[in-house]
Amino acid sequence: MMNILVEERHCPLCKELNRCGAESDECWCFHTEIPLELQEQIPEELRGKACICQKCVEAFNKH
DSSP states (O other), X not given: OHHHHHHHHBOTTTOSBOXXXXXXXXXXXXXXXXXXXXXXXXXXXXXXXXXXXXXXXXXXXXX
């Protein structure tokens, strides 16, 4: 069970804390479009289980 908790709290791309605020009904991602190309980079086993962090989204959008 601990591994699942750790995976949910970490970005599936960079492995840093994702600082997701979805549990508190307010998260930066509620107001941001996450590009499909970036979502497709999430490993299959983590899709729908862990949020991409804001830093990864911003870095992707700069390219």
